[in-house]
Amino acid sequence: MSRRIDRAARRREIVEAHLRLIAREGMQAATTRALTAELGVARGALWHYFSSFDELLSETFQLVFERTNARIEARVADHAGVAGLLAMLDEILPGGKTTHDEAFVVVSFWGRVPSNPELAVRQADVVDSWRRGMLARTAAAAAAGELRSESPQAEIVDTLLVLGTGGQIEHVLGTPQGDGARLRRLAAQMLEPWLTESGRAAAAEFGPASAAGQG
Numbered sequence: 001m002s003r004r005i006d007r008a009a010r011r012r013e014i015v016e017a018h019l020r021l022i023a024r025e026g027m028q029a030a031t032t033r034a035l036t037a038e039l040g041v042a043r044g045a046l047w048h049y050f051s052s053f054d055e056l057l058s059e060t061f062q063l064v065f066e067r068t069n070a071r072i073e074a075r076v077a078d079h080a081g082v083a084g085l086l087a088m089l090d091e092i093l094p095g096g097k098t099t100h101d102e103a104f105v106v107v108s109f110w111g112r113v114p115s116n117p118e119l120a121v122r123q124a125d126v127v128d129s130w131r132r133g134m135l136a137r138t139a140a141a142a143a144a145g146e147l148r149s150e151s152p153q154a155e156i157v158d159t160l161l162v163l164g165t166g167g168q169i170e171h172v173l174g175t176p177q178g179d180g181a182r183l184r185r186l187a188a189q190m191l192e193p194w195l196t197e198s199g200r201a202a203a204a205e206f207g208p209a210s211a212a213g214q215g
Contacts, residue, residue, distance in 0.1 A: 011049050015059045023101040027108045054116050061109040064102045065126050081141035082202040092164040094171040095180035103168040146199030
């Protein structure tokens with residue numbers, strides 16, 4: 001039992017070092033050589049815990065997902081409806097340093113999918129989880145009278161998710177369309193036609209513009 005616990009802890013340490021290296025040096029510099037130097041171990045020791053670089057990248061992606069979800073839970077704990085929906089999106093779209101670093105991890109992960117389609121399953125799980133969370137918040141917004149009764153809730157959520165995914169890619173590519181503030185304005189403009197007066201008030205009080213200060 002103790003050996004399994006030690007192995008899990010060591011894997012986690014490697015994954016955290018990988019994410020730390022990406023954040024500090026960028027994805028291209030996060031090579032096997034750089035990672036083993038970061039950890040102070042030999043190359044062979046690294047691959048004792050992971051069967052391939054894709055497995056390591058997949059686990060790093062999972063760590064990003066867990067941390068994003070933790071931030072989402074903390075921010076939406078006391079907010080439902082439109083405020084909760086926008087706060088959730090705020091933690092997905094790139095903005096401050098944290099989401100900037102995470103965008104480089106997830107886009108690199110997506111780049112490996114064509115050569116390893118099994119990695120797509122993990123992305124599908126992430127999107128499904130976020131979609132369910134957003135749908136719950138749009139339903140709460142409709143029930144609270146923050147969204148117009150005819151609002152296409154599923155289509156709103158799917159559009160926000162596509163904006164989140166595409167926004168991360170554009171951000172990594174360094175295009176104007178990947179600017180965090182611009183992405184948040186697009187999200188607000190897409191949602192605007194479906195908001196009631198109370199929905200607009202909720203969006204103004206706790207909307208995606210707050211992301212600019214992420215650490």
